[in-house]
Amino acid sequence: MHADPEPPARYSARCLAYIRRTREFSLWMTRLPHRMPGSDDETLFRDWSRRSRVESLRTYGRGRTGSPRTASACDEIHHDEGVPLTTTQPPARTNGRDDTARLSAAIDIVRHQDTATLLALLLPDLAGPELRALVGRCRFAHAGLLVCPPSVAEVRAELAAHGLDADEPRRPSVVVRERLALRHRRDVADLDVGILRPAVRGLDGERRAVEVFVLPVPPGSGLADIAAHERDREHEAHLAFEVERPDPLVLRGLCATFARHGAFADGGGYNPHEDGTVFYFTAPADSKAGYGRLELYAGGDHRQVLAAHLAEFRARQPAETPLRLSTGA
Structure with missing residues (x-):
């Protein structure tokens, strides 16, 4: 029996956070393959971005080992649209690397x-x-x-x-x-x-x-x-x-x-x-x-x-x- 009551007390909160992130990711993946209705400029731009994300995901892993961190796809979600920027943002600057x-x-x-x-x-x-x-x-x-x-x-x-x-x-x-x-x-x-x-x-x-x-x-x-x-x-x-x-x-x-x-x-x-x-x-x-x-x-x-x-x-x-x-x- 664990003497410290804190870990069990935090268990529900931690699980709830994982569930919410999973739902966010699911929402993003649901919207990603579908073109948004409308013809205004913002919609057209989001459609360009959507296609870029789909292509990046489709080709991810060619010539690489390992797999993408799916949890990180929810790290930068636009909550108004449910669209993360992770797959379209260039990698961080590589200052100091060889x-x-x-x-x-x-x-x-x-x-x-x-x-x-x-x-x-x-x-x-x-x-x-x-x-x-x-x-x-x-x-x-x-x-x-x-x-x-x-x-x-x-x-x-x-x-x-x-x-x-x-x-x-x-x-x-x-x-x-x-x-x-x-x-x-x-x-x-x-x-x-x-x-x-x-x-x-x-x-x-x-x-x-x-x-x-x-x-x-x-x-x-x-x-x-x-x-x-x-x-x-x-x-x-x-x-x-x-x-x-x-x-x-x-x-x-x-x-x-x-x-x-x-x-x-x-x-x-x-x-x-x-x-x-x-x-x-x-x-x-x-x-x-x-x-x-x-x-x-x-x-x-x-x-x-x-x-x-x-x-x-x-x-x-x-x-x-x-x-x-x-x-x-």
């Missing part, structure tokens, strides 16, 4: 997410016609990160292990290389940053990529401190959206939309090696995507529009910008 884990997480996001879901997570206030208009103008293109292996060959081997093209050409980096040099007070010539961008096929059939900035850090190179700092802080990790048919009017409108929903200009640049222009933004504080930065990528030379974006970036906190880039503060 390059292998961080690369694997980025590839997983690219494979399992879609444009509408990620935009709604990155910009929580974005919804309705404005969300649909944005989805019509840009598409989720890649997840980006900086890795610092002893050699480029190690990254290629890891990409091959994920079934990706390990022979993808390594292109020179311009923007990230300059940001690293400024942040760590190094000469640009000392930082051999290149870009690998192997294609990744999404579950929805979209052709995307994982953008891997590679800074080789061989033993004795004197770059180990930079590598440790960047792995921990993830300054260059971002989600990117490629602009369809970019022109100055469209680019200005997209930048204005991002700003209106809480994103701040965070630099950018033109890469002549790829003939592409990038616009970086800091995600809003209430972003739920697990990434602190987002990118608009526009093929071609759009430095005229970029100049205004960079001017806004510099003018927002002119006295603090060099400090923030140097220290990550």
Whole structure:
């Protein structure tokens, strides 16, 4: 006979909590396969999200061991709709993990997410016609990160292990290389940053990529401190959206939309090696995507529009910008 009366006294309350979570999960699974009636914008968005969740569940476990924690599906339920966000939210940021884990997480996001879901997570206030208009103008293109292996060959081997093209050409980096040099007070010539961008096929059939900035850090190179700092802080990790048919009017409108929903200009640049222009933004504080930065990528030379974006970036906190880039503060 147990002398402590507390465990039996707590038994009913604990069981009731499990029963409620089971009922919540059952409600979610009941609604998941069925399309919601109606044609308004919010209903259409929820239907996109529903299909994404179904596809994620259907393919979960390919190439993995173990099974998903079904109880966790109820952890983040929207009680007004009975719909959890767990299956559509990207994994949490992998700060401090080794390059292998961080690369694997980025590839997983690219494979399992879609444009509408990620935009709604990155910009929580974005919804309705404005969300649909944005989805019509840009598409989720890649997840980006900086890795610092002893050699480029190690990254290629890891990409091959994920079934990706390990022979993808390594292109020179311009923007990230300059940001690293400024942040760590190094000469640009000392930082051999290149870009690998192997294609990744999404579950929805979209052709995307994982953008891997590679800074080789061989033993004795004197770059180990930079590598440790960047792995921990993830300054260059971002989600990117490629602009369809970019022109100055469209680019200005997209930048204005991002700003209106809480994103701040965070630099950018033109890469002549790829003939592409990038616009970086800091995600809003209430972003739920697990990434602190987002990118608009526009093929071609759009430095005229970029100049205004960079001017806004510099003018927002002119006295603090060099400090923030140097220290990550």
